[in-house]
Amino acid sequence: MNRFSIAAAALMALGLAGTAAAQQPPLRVAVDGTFAPHAMPKMGGGVEGFNIDLFIEVARRMKREIQIDSASFSGLIPAMNAGRYDFLAAPVTVTKERAESLLFTEGYLYTxxxxxxxxxxxxxxxxxxxxxxxxxxxxxxxxxxxxxxxxxxxxxxxxxxxxxxxxxxxxxxxxxxxxxxxxxxxxxxxxxxxxxxxxxxxxxxxAHWGAPFPKASGALRNQVEEALECMKLDGTVAKLSEKWFGVAPAADAAERTVFPGYGVPDLPGYEATAHTPSCG
CATH class of the missing domain: 3.40.190.10 (Periplasmic binding protein-like II)
Structure with missing residues (x-):
């Protein structure tokens, strides 16, 4: 298993208060590190890709450190359900069957x-x-x-x-x-x-590609989703998409669409609460 983290010093260098990062433990997430261009090995160690950039930025906006493990996709959901990870940074297709046992953010990409x-x-x-x-x-x-x-x-x-x-x-x-x-x-x-x-x-x-969470992690799911929504509103997700996939997302693409509520509409785990993300 490969692992790397964004240290508190790096967060401070990005203009975040050190105390804010220190008050909460690092976000523990995982990816399939062989799924290019979402996550793949990079020269010198570690992994890189669209999903790596995406969730490093999510953590930065949440003023949290992030620890990213790279492991086989087949073991990611069981490991998360066992408490090893807070959520998965790997792209996971949101289906009705999966949504019955997991919570998902809204889609940040369409697959x-x-x-x-x-x-x-x-x-x-x-x-x-x-x-x-x-x-x-x-x-x-x-x-x-x-x-x-x-x-x-x-x-x-x-x-x-x-x-x-x-x-x-x-x-x-x-x-x-x-x-x-x-x-x-x-x-x-x-x-x-x-x-x-x-x-x-x-x-x-x-279908939506979203980030899955354990069923009991509604508050964290909502926080991560609001960070993603802010990144859609200011064009960050679209820019990352074009960087890694070489195609500018269409106006109605998930990279540019803030969906109502929390989660994927019309699927289990969806929370219809109207909200406006705080994007300061």
Whole structure:
């Protein structure tokens, strides 16, 4: 397990009162440190990425130190429920099933399935236009499951690969028309590789990516959410998104949208209390 923290001295250097930081213990959070560009190893040790920058800034605005662990995603929620972490800084899709046992902030990003195609290839405007084409996926992923469940309906062929990097290489080599994966991961791939570009986004798969908390942590959830809301209002989340994903968020993107109440509307754990975040 890798760990790094933002020390009190660093907080003071950012203009925060040392006493404010010292009055409360550090926020203990965790990420999957292999999920680029959200969290990934960096030269010299530690991890970097969109979610690292995002929650370091959340902690700064809360006048708290933050301790970030990097561990396997499969163990993060059990470790949080066991009391090891206050919340998770890893992006977690907010579903009804998860929201029944966890509290979530509102979405700071939307996650959705998307296609990545070779640059210059004809774009498709709807799934029906995939008929006769090959779609590459990461074997065993949710995208693999979706593609196999829908291949006959839309008339495309599925090729599965051990890694999504290999699935993207199939697109570059012309063995597949498109790679199906998550929008932020593909935006990162397109930013780094001029041979590919983003294709059709499957808006019907869109969901919130939020930060999960234990059920009893409503007060802390609300504090973190208000910090995120302030960061949306002043453009910080949108700037971080463009920095890491290479695409400026649309006007209605989650990075720019302050949702009413606390949590994700219409899902368990949502608190409809009207509030105005204190963004001083």
């Amino acid at each position: 959705q399935y998307q296609l990545l195609i070779r640059k210059g290839s004809p774009q498709v405007a709807k799934l029906e236009e995939l008929k006769g084409k090959v779609v590459s996926v990461n074997k065993g992923s949710a995208y693999d499951s979706w593609a196999r469940a829908n291949a006959e309906k839309y008339g495309f062929e599925v090729q599965s690969f051990d890694t999504n990097t290999d699935a993207i290489q199939a697109v570059i080599a012309g063995r597949a028309y498109a790679n199906l994966a998550g929008n932020t991961v593909l935006a990162w791939a397109a930013k780094r590789n001029p041979q590919v570009e983003l294709g059709l986004a499957l808006n019907e798969t869109r």
